[in-house]
Each structure stands twice: as structure tokens, then as C-alpha cells.
Amino acid sequence: MGFHKNQSAxxxxxxxxxxxxxxxxxxxxxxxxxGVDSTNHxxxxxxxxxxxxxxxxxxxxxxxxxxxxxxxxxxxxxxRTMVEEIAADFLKTDVDVFIGGGxxxxxxxxxxxxxxxxxxxxxxxIASSLSEVTKTTSGKLAGFLADEELPKFxxxxxxxxxxxxxxxxxxxxxxxxxxxxxxxxxxxxxxxxANDTQYIVNEMLDFDKxxxxxxxxxxKDGNTLxxxxxxxxxxxxxxxxxxxxxxxxxxxxxxxxHTGVMIPVFAYGPGSEAFSGIYPNTKIFDKMLNxxxxxxx
Numbered sequence: 001m002g003f004h005k006n007q008s009a010x011x012x013x014x015x016x017x018x019x020x021x022x023x024x025x026x027x028x029x030x031x032x033x034x035g036v037d038s039t040n041h042x043x044x045x046x047x048x049x050x051x052x053x054x055x056x057x058x059x060x061x062x063x064x065x066x067x068x069x070x071x072x073x074x075x076x077x078x079x080r081t082m083v084e085e086i087a088a089d090f091l092k093t094d095v096d097v098f099i100g101g102g103x104x105x106x107x108x109x110x111x112x113x114x115x116x117x118x119x120x121x122x123x124x125x126i127a128s129s130l131s132e133v134t135k136t137t138s139g140k141l142a143g144f145l146a147d148e149e150l151p152k153f154x155x156x157x158x159x160x161x162x163x164x165x166x167x168x169x170x171x172x173x174x175x176x177x178x179x180x181x182x183x184x185x186x187x188x189x190x191x192x193x194a195n196d197t198q199y200i201v202n203e204m205l206d207f208d209k210x211x212x213x214x215x216x217x218x219x220k221d222g223n224t225l226x227x228x229x230x231x232x233x234x235x236x237x238x239x240x241x242x243x244x245x246x247x248x249x250x251x252x253x254x255x256x257x258h259t260g261v262m263i264p265v266f267a268y269g270p271g272s273e274a275f276s277g278i279y280p281n282t283k284i285f286d287k288m289l290n291x292x293x294x295x296x297x
Contacts (some may be wrong), residue, residue: 003262006232009038013260016189017080019231020072024294029108034068034086034100035076039190044083045286046296048093052182053294056096056172057179060164062150062157062203063186064102065090069231069258073182074098084109091118099188101146108167116144118187125149134163134290141171145296151186153202161185165210178223178292181208192234201238201246218269225269225291234257 008018009028021029022059027037036042047057059070066075066083075089090098107114116126119142124260127133127143127257143164151157153182165183185207190197211228236254265284267275271291275284289296 002210002265002276003278004229004284005211005262005278006281007260011108013258013259014232015080015258016068016231017072020062020069023229023231024073025059025283026282026289028280028282031066033078034071034078034080034082035089036078039148040078040218045073046285047180047182049294049296050178050292052297053177053292055178055180055292056175057094058097058102058168058181059095059171059183060097060161060168061100061184061186062153062161063119063184064096064146064149065144066105066106067100067149069184069186070098070100070182070213074099083236084111087115088113089096091115091122095144096175097141097181098166099127099141099143099152099168101144101148101256103128103144104147106144112232116142119289128162130158130163130210136171138171138174138200141167150187153201153206157206159209162209162213163205166213169214173221179269180292183214185210188230189232189234192237195235195253195256197249199239200235200251201249215268223270225267225271225283225288227275227288228266230263231281233261233263234258236261266275 006014006019008014008019008031010030010045012114017027017030017033025043050057060245061070068080071086075086077085083105100231124140124142125136133143188203191203201214214226216288236259240252241250265275274287
């Protein structure tokens with residue numbers, strides 16, 4: 001267990017773009033940037049480096065695939081708002097599996113292109129429902145489970161994140177060289193922005209199930225490093241009361257925005273000892289690179 005300091009290149013309090021970009025490329029970025037350093041120079045992401053080394057790769061989220069965090073691992077744009085350009089960047093990689101929302105950024109575009117057809121031409125199976133996702137047993141998969149954002153867990157999303165992650169693991173482990181997978185419980189952040197304790201609790205419990213499944217997989221596999229962290233904290237959430245017998249908690253917030261507090265890093269598996277201590281968020285990229293035994297290019 002360790003902590004990372006997550007200030008962006010141009011602000012004490014990072015946004016998701018700069019925060020996730022630091023994890024993905026190992027360079028500080030300006031707030032709002034995606035996959036580029038503080039001079040807007042594109043740098044290869046850990047996902048792209050894994051691909052370059054013939055590993056399988058995947059992204060699974062509960063937001064739009066073009067949202068800042070998943071985008072930071074696969075796209076290179078100066079602004080996170082450039083969602084159509086970010087969607088087009090998916091076609092520039094050979095990511096094996098990506099599952100989330102955001103179909104409209106691939107199909108209802110200003111340039112008139114239908115990128116879902118382009119994905120099919122690149123041999124992706126296109127899934128439009130969770131049942132279609134879970135039926136996929138081999139090959140490349142693009143799962144679009146919403147036109148924009150997925151519903152909250154409390155509004156019927158169900159086990160989408162868990163089942164999507166399990167499907168991704170099943171597909172990615174068919175590559176004997178290994179894989180890189182980024183899974184985000186995206187809406188924990190949204191609960192913080194909304195200052196809604198129940199929203200945070202529901203989304204955290206959903207994410208916790210996924211972590212449990214991933215740790216079970218890693219324990220059986222014996223050769224998988226699991227890292228659990230966040231790109232930032234949201235809301236300044238604190239527990240100010242609770243009941244140990246009933247499991248109830250009482251939370252309070254200090255802001256509807258992000259904060260600059262350090263973020264815990266939990267690591268399990270081969271190489272996990274490298275994640276102890278306190279370090280800049282950019283070092284997580286370096287530690288992942290070292291765990292793989294890869295060099296940046």
C-alpha cells in the first residue's frame with residue numbers, strides 16, 4: 001500500500017484528464033489534457049506499450065468510453081471535450097476489448113463517419129447489451145452498453161461492471177504473453193460531485209465486487225499484478241459518524257469538486273512491493289512498465 005500525489009502540471013487540484021494521463025503516460029499533463037504531456041506532445045500510454053509488446057489490452061468502465069479516464073489510456077488530444085476525436089483514436093490502436101457507454105460519439109458524428117462500421121471492418125464483434133458481451137468467448141470486442149453514459153447502479157445497471165470485467169479477463173487471458181486491463185468504477189466520482197453519500201456507497205460496493213473477482217483471478221493465476229487506485233478524490237468526503245452494528249455511515253463533503261489530497265494505492269501480486277511509499281502519480285506508470293519489463297518508446 002502506498003499513496004500518490006496527483007497535482008497536475010498547471011493546477012494543485014487535478015481533473016480526471018490530467019490525473020489519468022499521468023498514470024497512463026508517466027508525464028504530468030495540464031488539466032483537461034488526454035494522453036499528452038504538459039507541452040501537448042503525445043506520449044505512448046501503458047496500454048499502447050503493452051500492445052507494442054504483443055500483449056492483449058482492454059478497457060472496462062461505467063461511463064462513456066470517450067470519458068477522460070478511459071480516453072487517457074488510448075487517445076492523444078489536448079482537450080477532453082474533443083470526444084469525437086477521442087473516439088477516432090480508438091481506431092488507431094489494436095485494443096482487444098473495450099466495454100462502456102458512448103456509442104453516439106462513434107456513430108452520430110459531425111464528420112458523418114460511422115466508426116462502429118470501421119470497428120467491424122477491423123474484425124471487432126460489436127455488442128449492444130450485456131448479454132451480447134457475456135456471450136463473446138474469443139476475438140476482439142467493442143461493447144457499447146449506452147448511447148452516452150450508463151445508468152447508476154441504483155437505477156438498474158446491475159452487474160455490468162463485474163460481468164464485463166470477467167468477460168474481458170476471459171478474452172485477454174487467451175494471449176499467452178499476457179495482458180493489460182484498466183477497469184474503472186467511473187461513477188464513484190459522480191457521487192462525490194453530487195455530494196450524495198448513498199450514490200458513493202452503491203458505486204463503491206459495485207466496484208468492490210469487481211476488485212474481489214479480480215483478486216480471486218490474480219490469486220489463482222499467480223502471475224498477475226493488480227493495482228487499485230484513483231486519479232483523484234472528489235468532494236472531500238469524510239466519515240463523521242456511523243454505527244458498527246448496522247453498517248450505517250454518515251458522510252459529509254467540503255466541495256462539489258475534486259480535492260488535492262493524496263490517493264491510496266493498493267497493489268497485490270508479483271511486483272506489488274514497488275507500490276509502497278509516497279510518490280508522484282507519474283511513478284505508477286514507471287512501476288507498471290518495470291513490472292512488465294518493458295521500455296518506453
